[in-house]
Amino acid sequence: MKPNHHLDDATLLSYSAGALPAALAVVASAHLERCAACRARLLDADRIGGVLLQQQRVGAPTEHARAAMLALLDTEPAFEQETLPPDIVEEHQPDRLPGALHPWFGNSMRALRWRRVAPGVQRIRATGISGGDLMLLRIAPGSMLPLHSHGGSELTMILDGAYDDVLGHFGPGDVADLDGEIQHQPLTSPGVPCICVAATDAPLKFAGWVARTLQPLLGF
């Protein structure tokens, strides 16, 4: 199952540069885990970084620094120990959250402890993330969300279920990487709830469809 909706080029560039706010980077990583096409584009973005690194104007390293580097090599064991494989798996597995989300929400979709925030809408907010806001949302099947455009950056990835809007059909693995000008009104598909992970880059200042939906109901 290959995703049909991908990360925006500007988002990938920022991810490659280490400049994407932390919450958005978590969602981008979750999509990259599932999407070989975006991984290939990310390598292109990293190549730009490689060339910019080459272009840095510099002098020669000091003898002191060279000697310190060589001394470090002496302390190295001859063979490197194999590290544990990280929890990154490309295939979509039922119940399993993408590895990038494990530190924030655990690994099992079934084990999530949802909190009802509005009729048909449940949420879990990640705590302790430094840059931006990160949350899981579970929206009842067949729900129409009220909509609009917004100012900040927002990135949403579908984990289960689906929705449709003017941009098309969004299913598991797809990301909605919206810039401020797009207006949309997602309608979740019938059958199962739509579960997604959403990130915004502005902590405490709610913007975007997630917020506009919840704001009046929650009194943010």
Place this chain on the structure above:
Amino acid sequence: MMGSDQAVAEVSSFRAKRHVPPSPSNPTPDALYWSAQMGAVSVKRDRASFMRIYDHFAPRLQRYLRNLGVPESMSDELVQEALLALWRKAATFDPARASLATWLYRVARNLYIDHVRREPHWLPIQEGLDRLEHAESARGDSQPESFVDQDILKQAIDRLPPVQAKLVRMCYLESKSHSEISAELAMPLGSVKSSLRRAFAKLQSNMRAPQ
């Protein structure tokens, strides 16, 4: 090094035409040269080759990290750590996948996010993504970075319109988010993103030169 350049010229005259050979005015060794040095590090654990890589890249990594605002003592440490990673993981370097400059850029960027931005989960995630990419490369699914592409990409970056060039540099060399760039330049967020999109499209088209 000259021998390697001639070998490329014999294989493909088209590539050779686009290739910029090292000369007194352009003394930077090319990706093919670094790939050979990495081979010696990996297979023979050759320290002289390692130090050639160190002498060239350590000051560049240092400058890159200092520009990102990393304090000097920490940047010294991170440069050592990046090159130690190179020494340890030389066998996993695949010149068909990425040039040494790209490889080291990733290592330094990852260390920056781990140590300076303090995102503790970034390194294992990047390692996981790297493994997926490695598997694709082994299956022949990925686009290799050819040795001449770097020169073409460098020229393409130099030819970017001034605004796009500025945004690309603020992004990569100052690690500024879209919102930060937007605020600093008093430029709408949408314009920042669309300029970066156009810049990336241009640079990418140069990486995919017609064969």
